[in-house]
Amino acid sequence: MTYLKSWEEFEKAAERLYMQDPMKARCCMKYTHNKGGLSLKMTDDVVCLQYKTEIVQDLKKMEKFINNLMRHMASKDQ
Numbered sequence: 655m656t657y658l659k660s661w662e663e664f665e666k667a668a669e670r671l672y673m674q675d676p677m678k679a680r681c682c683m684k685y686t687h688n689k690g691g692l693s694l695k696m697t698d699d700v701v702c703l704q705y706k707t708e709i710v711q712d713l714k715k716m717e718k719f720i721n722n723l724m725r726h727m728a729s730k731d732q
Contacts (some may be wrong), residue, residue, distance in 0.1 A: 655703045661715050664705040668696040671703060672723060681723060683716070706727060 672679040675731040678698040685692050693706040694716055707713065 657706050661705065661707070661712055664694070664696075664703060665715070665719055667703050668694075668719070669722075671696055671698055671701055672726065674698070678725070680721070683720070694719075 658667065668681075675698060680697055682695045682697075683692065684695075687732075689708060691706060691708040692713055693704065696703045707716075
């Protein structure tokens, strides 16, 4: 389990992971108050993708990503 260095790399890989098998994919978000950091983990029990940041702009990108995942989960197109 290694952390991906760029947000764009994580976002593309995580969306691909979700689209491969939506029923197995899980997403976990963890906030660390002391450091003001947020870590995001996406896994399907075979592949584990992680991203950690303390940058406010990345937090906004994470919020948009989670909203996009929720839209995919709620759609009937699958």
